[in-house]
Amino acid sequence: MAYIELKNNTKIYQSGDTQIYANKDITFSVAKGELVIILGSSGAGKSTLLNILGGMEPNTSGDVIVAGKNIAGYNAKELTTYRRNDIGFVFQFYNLIPNLTAKENVELAAQIVPDAMDADEALKYVDLGDRENNFPAQLSGGEQQRVAIARAIAKKPELLLCDEPTGALDYQTGKRILKILQNMSRENGSTVLIVTHNAAIAPIADKVIRIHDGGIQDIHINKKPADISTIEW
Numbered sequence: 635m636a637y638i639e640l641k642n643n644t645k646i647y648q649s650g651d652t653q654i655y656a657n658k659d660i661t662f663s664v665a666k667g668e669l670v671i672i673l674g675s676s677g678a679g680k681s682t683l684l685n686i687l688g689g690m691e692p693n694t695s696g697d698v699i700v701a702g703k704n705i706a707g708y709n710a711k712e713l714t715t716y717r718r719n720d721i722g723f724v725f726q727f728y729n730l731i732p733n734l735t736a737k738e739n740v741e742l743a744a745q746i747v748p749d750a751m752d753a754d755e756a757l758k759y760v761d762l763g764d765r766e767n768n769f770p771a772q773l774s775g776g777e778q779q780r781v782a783i784a785r786a787i788a789k790k791p792e793l794l795l796c797d798e799p800t801g802a803l804d805y806q807t808g809k810r811i812l813k814i815l816q817n818m819s820r821e822n823g824s825t826v827l828i829v830t831h832n833a834a835i836a837p838i839a840d841k842v843i844r845i846h847d848g849g850i851q852d853i854h855i856n857k858k859p860a861d862i863s864t865i866e867w
């Protein structure tokens with residue numbers, strides 16, 4: 635059985651008199667431990683899709699089955715437990731807590747699950763071992779993004795959802811982060827979904843899902859995913 639089964643997922647935002655179809659009838663499945671890249675241009679509905687999968691936003695209709703359970707039918711309490719135990723989320727705009735240091739930001743997430751990584755270890759993993767006592771405002775955009783990634787992987791989550799995780803990073807740092815995310819799938823067994831508009835990184839994924847105007851345009855399976863060191867953009 636697939637780990638994620640999305641069936642006819644639709645999300646409509648009401649904006650005044652107009653209805654915005656952010657997700658239109660999206661159906662796909664993801665196996666456990668798969669690395670999936672979701673590609674699409676700005677406004678295509680990628681963040682909406684990730685927020686629904688992460689249990690942060692309700693959909694309008696359709697099934698969102700994760701590990702055999704339909705989270706589309708979950709109440710607020712069930713969704714809290716789901717987000718807390720099963721999900722690591724890297725936000726497009728980091729969402730770090732400004733009055734906590736890098737280390738404290740990671741610790742806060744790590745302490746809510748039993749078998750977490752050490753905050754130190756997670757920060758070393760993203761090459762920020764020497765900046766753990768800095769507050770977010772003392773870090774560059776790319777460094778803040780790496781703290782956000784450390785925070786998500788410290789939970790060793792079953793499902794790791796990453797919204798443009800390399801958006802603020804230079805080429806080499808971006809590659810290093812992609813390698814970490816790929817390792818989370820290959821070594822930790824996490825199912826990893828990466829949202830991006832950068833088609834050049836698609837070859838590293840097991841599966842590439844293209845979204846256009848809220849709907850699925852194309853689903854492609856890479857029989858032999860590329861090693862990150864071989865891709866360029």
Ligand SMILES: Nc1ncnc2c1ncn2[C@@H]1O[C@H](COP(=O)(O)OP(=O)(O)OP(=O)(O)O)[C@@H](O)[C@H]1O
Pocket residue numbers: 647648649654655656674675676677678679680681682683726831
């Ligand atoms: N809370 C909201 N209320 C109204 N419309 C929204 C809301 N959130 C998103 N939308 C609309 O839904 C559509 C999809 O937005 P979404 O943020 O999912 O796009 P995206 O693919 O993540 O884009 P980007 O690459 O720019 O981050 C857009 O037209 C957006 O304006």
Ligand SMILES: [Mg+2]
Pocket residue numbers: 680681682726797
């Ligand atoms: Mg987005």
